[in-house]
Amino acid sequence: MGVEGIGARVVRKEDKRFITGKGRYVDDIKLTGMTHAYFIRSSHAHAKVKGIDSSAALKMPGVVAVLTGKQLVDDKVGNLICGWAITSKDGSPMKMGAWPAMAPETVRFVGQAVAVVIAESKNLARDAAEAVVVDYEELPAVADIQAAIKSGAPQLHPEAPGNQVYDWVLGDEGAVSSAFSKAANVVKLDVTNNRLAPNAMEPRAAIADYDAAEEHFTLYTTSQNPHVARLVLSAFYNIAPEHKLRVIAPDVGGGFGSKIFIYPEEMVALWASKKVGRPVKWTGDRTEAFLTDAHGRDHVTHAEMAFDANNKITGLRVKTYANFGAYMSLFSSSVPTYLYATLLSGQYNIPAIHAEVIGVYTNTTPVDAYRGAGRPEASYLIERLMETAARQLKVDPAQLRRTNFITQFPHQTPVIMAYDTGDFNASLDAAMKAIDYAGFPARKAHAKSQGKLRGIGVSCYIEACGIAPSKAVGSLGAGVGLWESAEVRVNPVGTIEILTGSHSHGQGHETTFCQLVAERLGVPISQVSIVHGDTDKVQFGMGTYGSRSAAVGLTAILKAMEKMESKAKKIAAHALEASEADIVIENGEFKVTGTDKAIALPMVALAAYTAHNLPEGMEPGLKESAFYDPTNFTFPAGAYICELEVDPGTGKTSFVNFVAADDFGRLINPMIVEGQVHGGLVQGIGQALLEHAIYDANGQPVTASFMDYAMPRADDVPSFNLSHTTTLCPGNPLGIKGCGEAGAIGASAAVINAITDAIDKNNLEMPATPDRVWRTIHAA
């Protein structure tokens, strides 16, 4: 590796503009004649909209228009779609209610928009919004999964009787029953996976600009995948055909999944821009983020695991209720099914698995993918089960895991996934060594003498990333392919632009993607720029989520690089009067191997563009593109061990140590990888100890601000001890597995396993707040 090549800890190129306040986010963009939108949102969880009187608002200063859901539906703007079709066990398709971008007749969650005011400033729009009178007829509401599936519960959508979206199954029920009938021991566990609000630092925002002369729209939006946004807006929402719609996602301040989806606000902004004939800007505030950004998790699960007399797992049975909120968001249906149940084998040899997942509507904010998306729920369940089993079977939890680890690869699980490679013992070894697992009993005894309850918790996670082979996901119901595209442009002066369909919103692509170019060509990364986030610039792309940008996006860049290098070598060989097979690329030069004959990259590029002396029949230019479709998922895995103390007087948890040994395959930039792991671990710890999006029984949100919703702060988390045990992914040429979600997937079980070890009580739900831990300690 060079100083800026693969594996180098290169300082992030993009940080100069972020740290100096020069980032350019959607809200920083101001267009001539721009108006501002303010949405009128339901304060009821469930109500009929009987009428909207905007007469007073329309007379207020600076008001351009007040537009309602009825007008939107009359103009035939399409309903929001869910892009992954799930089939219930009885063969019926999932049952979905319609979701118009503004509600014309019925609101089903607090925060759902019914109308929008367009005005000369945001404040004037907000003033006028207060003068719009919405006549609601309140309906009974239900927010809790268990309450929603009871007979007699308030019904959300006539299309989904009993509030049930689907009842989906995976695995061989007969084989599982047989395993349980022969089991020496059965371990049972009920767990809730708490609902989370994503809280990206930058709230969502959109600016829509309609050009009547060209009948063309431009949308600036906070998106993780601008091309997918354009595709969906064009194909399903009747906004504009693709060539008449440009989507730009400039600097985006964090997404964590919540900015994958196409939301009502950008649809309304586009439609309104055409209606009022001026650009329309909407920037959400934090309250709107809590109310309308798609939430994550929210499962209730009962699971049973069967063991033989040698403590080998023989079967797993899982029944999960997943809360979807009031509407089916873009990828929501896939999260508790193909992104969850397919990972229920964990790191273990489990011959038979059966999972049943029941999707449920409630009068709450829609739920969709949030960092990890289904895999944290699976990993948390399996790792709580393993810890519970170890306690019940009276064996060391690490040893029980080793007894059941998959050690032969490839490994076909009973739940679709075929793990390609890994070394789970190596990760666990590294983590146990780092935390001095053997010395724990002595430390626990010492802590006890100081009046503290000390615990240790293990979590061995696996996830499926690098989503995904298009054919495979297509066969499972996905509405899109999940390849990635790239274009490499070598300019006539030898500088390089990489156009990628991946989108960077915190991941550091502008640095890591350049490192691949530096590695292959030996040029400094200052000569390379990354172009992304604009459908008019970049050919196409599926965007960034599911830890896919390195495994899939960077591989697409590699494929385009290979094509470009092949052509450049031909030009160099022609110029040097050598054989193409003898050309090697070193330090920015094309050399004839074994000689001192060389030509620098800029001269090759110039030759390509002057075209005065190219090989016979060669086209001018030096620009290549590639589409890469992976052949399998990638399988990052690792072992996390958490050691902590609980204060019995207050129930407060204090970390002693947190070690993470991850296998991400090849690392491009270890510093950026560490940052990704730190962030993921903090989100996992946040779920375990602090975060919970709560609704009361009537569907009113209780935690709609940072005064009540506890986000993790720096002093809530420990300094992390990270290491890597690498097995290269055989599925892509760079051997990359992905690192973006691992921390959030593995951390929460390690924390809860450690607390339940410390307090010697196994039943504890997340978030393990001091109050909840104290009550658990002192429960009879």
Added chain:
Amino acid sequence: MYQTTYHRASSVDEAVSLFGKSSEAKFLAGGQTLLPVMKQRLASPSDVIDLGKIKELQGVELSGDTLTIKAATTYYDIMTNADVKKAIPAIAYLTSVLGDPAVRYRGTIGGSIANNDPAADFPAALLALGATVKTNKRSIAAEDFFQGLFSTALEDGEIITAVSFPVPAKAGYEKMRHPASRFALTGVFVAQTKSGEVRVAATGASQSGVMRVPAIEAALKANWSPSAIDSVSISASGLLADIHGTAEYRANLVKVMAQRAVAAAS
């Protein structure tokens, strides 16, 4: 935020005069409560009169056995003040765990007690130490000043100028921080006066705001030690309950925080 008119007063007299000329004015100190509430459009004062730059409201004085903190002194300035650390280190500590750094650089003692949030830290210190609130009109004993949730003895347009604390023999403060807001989920301030009186005040616990805890005072009067509180029973009746803490949990915290405050007292 609704339209409002901002004034920066240069003296207390000017602030009072501006207040008298306005229809619905609010005094602004550090703005750590007022400004977020205004941004959410939950308050719409016609005028905002900023007291933060008034010189006579700034600073700390230690005179004999009295520590006086002027009303517009920020938490950060209190926390780092040598006289505060010398005379009543428990106040310096309380201020160091109040909110977060951004709050501590802006928030003021006067703003805190005028707002009298039931989970604010400073009301517990004033009540336990038997402090006196000085205003532009009068002196008010802490006991009489705090009158329930967000309610004080202040009259319309009355401005707090300073708080005077008698220097105690010993004092300590411990709090369980609210995990989201960093207010006190429950905080307890214990003080032993130089005449031997014991006063204990809890914040974040009662539905009626900051409160004395007579049972713990009696136990500590008999024996100033954490173990003296072991046998005290605190009733959960009348205590706050929310998603971050049940009333029973807060009752437990009153006791545990009192024990730890005694252990930390100096």
